Amino acid sequence: AQKVTQAQTEISVVEKEDVTLDCVYETRDTTYYLFWYKQPPSGELVFLIRRNSFDEQNEISGRYSWNFQKSTSSFNFTITASQVVDSAVYFCALSEAGRRALTFGSGTRLQVQP
Amino acid sequence: DGGITQSPKYLFRKEGQNVTLSCEQNLNHDAMYWYRQDPGQGLRLIYYSQIVNDFQKGDIAEGYSVSREKKESFPLTVTSAQKNPTAFYLCASSSRTGTSGGTDTQYFGPGTRLTVL
Numbered sequence: 001a002q003k004v005t006q007a008q009t010e011i012s013v014v015e016k017e018d019v020t021l022d023c024v025y026e027t028r029d030t031t032y033y034l035f036w037y038k039q040p041p042s043g044e045l046v047f048l049i050r051r052n053s054f055d056e057q058n059e060i061s062g063r064y065s066w067n068f069q070k071s072t073s074s075f076n077f078t079i080t081a082s083q084v085v086d087s088a089v090y091f092c093a094l095s096e097a098g099r100r101a102l103t104f105g106s107g108t109r110l111q112v113q114p
Numbered sequence: 115d116g117g118i119t120q121s122p123k124y125l126f127r128k129e130g131q132n133v134t135l136s137c138e139q140n141l142n143h144d145a146m147y148w149y150r151q152d153p154g155q156g157l158r159l160i161y162y163s164q165i166v167n168d169f170q171k172g173d174i175a176e177g178y179s180v181s182r183e184k185k186e187s188f189p190l191t192v193t194s195a196q197k198n199p200t201a202f203y204l205c206a207s208s209s210r211t212g213t214s215g216g217t218d219t220q221y222f223g224p225g226t227r228l229t230v231l
Contacts, residue, residue, distance in 0.1 A: 007217060101147060101159040101172060104157045
């Protein structure tokens with residue numbers, strides 16, 4: 001069975017600090033997909049990134065970066081120079097090939113203080 | 115603009131009543147999904163549909179029903195059999211699996227917050 005663990009329930013930082021959100025996953029499949037979503041106070045989930053299991057290249061998009069390590073089954077998300085607008089709940093999710101639905105972690109609430 | 119709409123945004127239900135949550139998409143996506151989110155928790159899959167007139171149960175389907183008569187629409191009915199329906203409901207859609215055999219990204223609507231009085 002697939003499982004996603006986000007051990008950090010809540011993180012609070014001061015603006016301009018860097019912050020890393022951890023995600024650890026479990027799956028028996030060799031082909032799977034990992035996702036990060038952002039849920040601002042409005043409630044809608046906003047897609048941030050998708051990663052295939054056969055592509056371990058790290059990715060950077062502006063202030064966001066993702067570190068995918070199959071050896072430790074982790075897909076961590078780093079926000080550099082955090083801003084108040086980054087305050088939200090962030091979800092990591094996993095999908096195995098052939099199973100369309102996503103398995104979500106419990107989320108990490110990020111509070112960025114001005 | 116392309117996107118997913120859900121209505122209503124807030125819904126109040128008396129115990130014993132059935133209610134239907136609307137989900138519409140104009141992204142031309144084949145697959146649609148319903149998730150439930152409880153406070154402080156992640157999303158859990160209720161039902162999904164890969165094609166019109168076909169749908170499958172997710173992890174927590176008991177007390178819910180769906181239909182998929184049109185590609186654009188995937189309404190969810192919360193029946194009186196659902197013992198604890200108060201939650202935030204999110205609808206999502208995605209394209210069908212591409213030629214690469216991969217899983218397509220799911221895009222979400224704004225959600226409906228259901229409260230049982």
